[in-house]
Amino acid sequence: PLSNQLSPEKIDTSKPAIGGVGTAVNPTPKTEWSFNRTLSNSIRKNILKFLDAERDISILKGTLKPGDVIHYIFDRQSTVNVSESLYRLLPAVSPMKDRHFQRCAIVGNSGILLNSSCGRQIDGHDFVIRCNLAPVEEFAGDVGRRTSLVTMNPSVVQRAFQDLSSAAWRERFLQRLRALQGGVLWIPAFMAKGGEERVAWAVRLILQHALRVRTAFPSLRLLHAVRGYWLTNKVLIKRPTTGLLMYTMATRFCEEIHLYGFWPFPRDARGNPIKYHYYDTLTYEYTSRSSPHTMPLEFSTLRDLHSRGALRLHTGACH
Numbered sequence: 001p002l003s004n005q006l007s008p009e010k011i012d013t014s015k016p017a018i019g020g021v022g023t024a025v026n027p028t029p030k031t032e033w034s035f036n037r038t039l040s041n042s043i044r045k046n047i048l049k050f051l052d053a054e055r056d057i058s059i060l061k062g063t064l065k066p067g068d069v070i071h072y073i074f075d076r077q078s079t080v081n082v083s084e085s086l087y088r089l090l091p092a093v094s095p096m097k098d099r100h101f102q103r104c105a106i107v108g109n110s111g112i113l114l115n116s117s118c119g120r121q122i123d124g125h126d127f128v129i130r131c132n133l134a135p136v137e138e139f140a141g142d143v144g145r146r147t148s149l150v151t152m153n154p155s156v157v158q159r160a161f162q163d164l165s166s167a168a169w170r171e172r173f174l175q176r177l178r179a180l181q182g183g184v185l186w187i188p189a190f191m192a193k194g195g196e197e198r199v200a201w202a203v204r205l206i207l208q209h210a211l212r213v214r215t216a217f218p219s220l221r222l223l224h225a226v227r228g229y230w231l232t233n234k235v236l237i238k239r240p241t242t243g244l245l246m247y248t249m250a251t252r253f254c255e256e257i258h259l260y261g262f263w264p265f266p267r268d269a270r271g272n273p274i275k276y277h278y279y280d281t282l283t284y285e286y287t288s289r290s291s292p293h294t295m296p297l298e299f300s301t302l303r304d305l306h307s308r309g310a311l312r313l314h315t316g317a318c319h
């Protein structure tokens, strides 16, 4: 049964919320980790009852047409029209069709990655997932370079690329996409209102420059399905983070899943300060006020799955 998958009683929700400066959090247990194939298979099977990531990773051409009206998932009152350009970037078949990997890395954006020297290890996986177009070149030693799939929340266009407002910012954005070398760019365009123009600018640039990226736009049912899976397992998340979405989807394509850069706490286990992101100056204070996420709860869930061998959470330095 599903309830055997996760043991919610082991999930310690008393962990400090984001912003609990000064409180040390236990790292992942130091004991030898070994992969639990049986548990991992059973999690995959159960997630499949809620979503099929091969399908739900993207809306396909033909399932809608230019001019169609879409209600945002989180802002049902607001709508957006499917533009001609966005339609052109919808894949005809799933970018993950028939793709299966032995070992995948999902790289979160926590500052815990700084000075980790995990770059080479991360790049050694068969498929590397990154979040929100996080930069890699300048941090390659700690985070690696390879990107097989990267997400792009529309807000990132503003936060990390200054709304593409100058030629220099547009070039930076293009550089980041070129570095994907044909990888998947996953754009949750229809989740929350407010990003319409940003998606439109990004889409226009991709088309104008005929960039070699495989764009994907998550299905309209993905979010609720992912949330449904975790709620059914008594993990009471408000809105899954990109990182948890990626883990949930990756179970479909990956045998062993390794997580790096997941650490939603302002201090490491020794009490040293940890940046919210490895690459910018966003703070925990900022995110705790504006974020609908429940990251510490997600983290304790992932840590529980780590301790049972379903996934591997890397929170220390790599050697």
Ligand code: CTP
Residues within 6 Å of the ligand: 107, 108, 109, 110, 111, 131, 132, 153, 240, 241, 242, 243, 244, 261, 262, 263, 264, 265, 275, 276, 277, 295
């Ligand atoms: N993450 C983490 N600890 C941090 C920062 C991020 O565990 N200190 C994980 C989260 O799972 C997060 C992912 O890394 O979803 C990517 O980070 P980020 O780009 O910050 O995602 P958010 O913008 O916070 O989340 P979302 O995109 O869902 O709003």
